[in-house]
Every structure is written in structure tokens, then in C-alpha cells.
Amino acid sequence: MGQTLFTNVRIFDGNAKRTYSGEVLLQGNLIQKVAKSPKKIKANGADVIDGAGATLMPGLIEPHAHICYVDGVALPEIGRIPPADHMVLALENARVMLDAGFTGCFSAAGVGESKLRIEIALRDAINSGKFPGPRLLAASPEITSTAGLGDERKQHMYEESVGLVADGADEVRRACRMCVREGVDNLKINISGDEFVRHGHAQQLTYNDAEVAAAAEVAEMTGVNIACHARADQAVRMALKHGINIIYHADYANNKTLDMLEAKKKDVFLAPAVGIVYTAAYEASDWGITTEIAESMNMLSKLENTYRVYHEVRKRGIRALPGGDYGFAFNPIGTNARDLEHFVNLFGYSPSEALIAATKLGGELMGMNLGQVKEGYLADLLLVDGDPTHDVSILQDRDSFLAILKDGNFHKTPDPDVMAARRQIAAPAAAE
Ligand SMILES: [Zn+2]
Known part of the structure; x- marks a missing residue:
């Protein structure tokens, strides 16, 4: 099973009340590593997805x-x-x-x-x-x-x-x-x-x-x-x-x-x-x-x-x-x-x-290791355009989902044009 690395994301991990900047590495259907900025994760051949400052959160x-x-x-x-x-x-x-x-x-x-x-x-x-x-x-x-x-x-x-x-x-x-x-x-x-x-x-x-x-x-x-x-x-x-x-x-x-x-x-x-x-x-x-x-x-x-x-x-x-x-x-x-x-x-x-x-x-x-962005947990994730910790109503708009993953597989793949446009308008996620 391959690896996917999300960089330049704000992480809502399902546990902390606030988001933080970081990177998340998936191995197959699992979350293998979560790094809080300024720490970084080596790509080592993983597919890298630049999240353009969007929010990565549990499904x-x-x-x-x-x-x-x-x-x-x-x-x-x-x-x-x-x-x-x-x-x-x-x-x-x-x-x-x-x-x-x-x-x-x-x-x-x-x-x-x-x-x-x-x-x-x-x-x-x-x-x-x-x-x-x-x-x-x-x-x-x-x-x-x-x-x-x-x-x-x-x-x-x-x-x-x-x-x-x-x-x-x-x-x-x-x-x-x-x-x-x-x-x-x-x-x-x-x-x-x-x-x-x-x-x-x-x-x-x-x-x-x-x-x-x-x-x-x-x-x-x-x-x-x-x-x-x-x-x-x-x-x-x-x-x-x-x-x-x-x-x-x-x-x-x-x-x-x-x-x-x-x-x-x-x-x-x-x-x-x-x-x-x-x-x-x-x-x-x-x-x-x-x-x-x-x-x-x-x-x-x-x-x-x-x-x-x-x-x-x-x-x-x-x-x-x-x-x-x-x-x-x-x-x-x-x-x-x-x-x-x-x-x-x-x-x-x-x-x-x-x-x-x-x-x-x-x-x-x-009853599963589910619902958190946490090492060892199942990779059911959403990449969201916006910050739902400020406004949960954005989750009602399907267009706000830049990516949807279940069990490590993309149900919705990030559109390169949409992500490029997002990078144009959004500064990289600020380090905390
Ligand atoms: Zn009922």
C-alpha cells in the first residue's frame, strides 16, 4: 500500500478545540504520522498533496x-x-x-x-x-x-x-x-x-x-x-x-x-x-x-x-x-x-x-480507531476549504470538500486546478 503525505494543512484532529498547522502521512488505510508545525515529515517517495492551507479533519x-x-x-x-x-x-x-x-x-x-x-x-x-x-x-x-x-x-x-x-x-x-x-x-x-x-x-x-x-x-x-x-x-x-x-x-x-x-x-x-x-x-x-x-x-x-x-x-x-x-x-x-x-x-x-x-x-x-487525526487511526479524512471550527455550516456545502478519503482511498480527489487557485489566494498555513 502506498503512502500519501498532506503538507501545508491546518489540522482539526477531532480532539483539540483548535486547529494547528502541520503535516499528515498516510500508510495504506492508516494515519502513520502527524507532525505539528514547524516539524516536517520526510516524503520518501510518498504522493505529496499540498493542502494550500485547507483544513484536514476526520470524516x-x-x-x-x-x-x-x-x-x-x-x-x-x-x-x-x-x-x-x-x-x-x-x-x-x-x-x-x-x-x-x-x-x-x-x-x-x-x-x-x-x-x-x-x-x-x-x-x-x-x-x-x-x-x-x-x-x-x-x-x-x-x-x-x-x-x-x-x-x-x-x-x-x-x-x-x-x-x-x-x-x-x-x-x-x-x-x-x-x-x-x-x-x-x-x-x-x-x-x-x-x-x-x-x-x-x-x-x-x-x-x-x-x-x-x-x-x-x-x-x-x-x-x-x-x-x-x-x-x-x-x-x-x-x-x-x-x-x-x-x-x-x-x-x-x-x-x-x-x-x-x-x-x-x-x-x-x-x-x-x-x-x-x-x-x-x-x-x-x-x-x-x-x-x-x-x-x-x-x-x-x-x-x-x-x-x-x-x-x-x-x-x-x-x-x-x-x-x-x-x-x-x-x-x-x-x-x-x-x-x-x-x-x-x-x-x-x-x-x-x-x-x-x-x-x-x-x-x-x-467502536473503532476512528474519528481522530491520530497516529494508528483509520484514514477517513476530509480536506475542507475553510475552517469548520469557526463555522460548522460550511460542512453542509459539498463544494467545500476538496478531498474525501475513506480507508485511505480517495472518494474525491483534490482537483489540481482548484488547489492551484486556492494556493493563489491563500497564504501558506501560518506556523503556530
Ligand atoms: Zn430514527
């Missing part, structure tokens, strides 16, 4: 991906797509995510019992190197109860659900084991409901203690990850009780529950997935969700709760990751980086804190 990681969702308005649409067509759409989504700077995706659910294999096949297709896409940890469909979030069935006609419906501890156990047999990396269970469905609201539990225990037991026995949808306070507590440490939303966590999360902050990951609620509340009238409808769905008061909880989460140093639930018409796949801006604007994160959450903490969630 973004989406902690709650729905890479097989197809930018529809409502969940039932997902069930209606034939499997063959759906596979093609999933392959396209994978490329779109990588184009958008996301080199890692921790999936928070695939697409329904009959199409369980799509996300697994997608992961394997990406890993084969034949199709572009992020590193993907593939998930089960949402394992949910009858009348829970994801149960879109109808009494009078057949409707394929996006969730995998299982009731009672035995059925939940069997559903989880089936997903493990088919090759998922992540199990996902819905412990509470959601505003987006008529039945099973956000503050209601949709699984009981025995059902959650059964899912947690399968994860424990088989070594797969387990994550949960838990908006209600009691749902968060139930997750903690059963050692489910990847907790999505947690919007209604009260102060006592926040204390419990803080006590387990070395183990716990939260992801609010605020983008979908924000866009549904304020930007989805073209799709029939007017502000009045959003209000009637309780979204505005829920957002207030989310803001309260995540200001507190930030202050307490509990790990919370931006991203989640992109894959709907008003919150489409590939716009996931907007969540970093939401963290800054809505939760009081600094741009650097949001970036660390989207890179280093994402790597911790993935």
Missing part, C-alpha cells in the same frame, strides 16, 4: 443513520417500495452520504421485516469495495410493539411495516435473534412512542420491562450493539436499567434521569436527532405539516424539552452526538451535517464541541 460520523430511508414524507411509503428497487435506492444513498462527508454511519434501523437483508447487503457491498459508501454498521429494522412507532399495519388491508413488530418477551427475543442470524451489527428497539405516529405518543412506553430485558439479553449474549428509541423519561430509565447505553432522543428526561445518565457517562451515548423535529416543526409546510399541525402533534413543546435536556447534557459532559433521522422529504439524506449547526444554535455547543461530537465521539460509538 463525519452519523450516529443514527437511516441509510435505506428514501426521503419520503411518511413512514408507510418505505414499506411500499419493492425490495429490488429499494436495494438500488440504498446504494445511491450510500454514495450520497459519502459525497456529503460522512465516512461512518452507525445505523439506527433498516427497513422492515421482509426487507431486513437490504441494509446488510448494502454494508457488505460497500465493504467489498465495489460500491462507494461510508463504513456502515447495519441495523435491524425498528423492533417495535403492535401500535408502537414503526407499526404501520392496517386492520382492513395489508400494509408492510417499516418496523419489525414483536410483542411479549418471547417474540422480542425471537425477532432479535433472527436479526442476529441475518447479520446485523446493531439491534434497535422502540421503548417509547413518538409524535410522528397517531398511536403510541412520545411520552408513552411501548415496551414493558420484560420485553426490553429480552432484547438486551440477546445483545449481551451475541455481542451485537443495541440502541433504543426512548423519548419518554421512563423509557430512558428502562434502557439504563437493562444496560442499553445507546439512547436516542431522551427529550423528556427529567433531572433525576439526567443524574443517572451523568453517573454512567463513560458508557452512555445520546443522540437527540433534533433535525427531523426542527424541520417538521418549521420547514415542512410544503409537505402538509403546517405550523398548526406541528403544534397539534406536540412538536413545539417537545423541542423546548429537547433544548432544555441537551443544554444540560452539554454542561454535564454526557456524550451527545449530532445527526439522526435524516431520510425524509423535509430532512433528506445527505443534509445530515446540518445537525452540527443545530447543536451550536439550539443547544449552546461551540463549533469545536459539535465537531468533536461528530468525529471523535462518533468513532467511540463505532
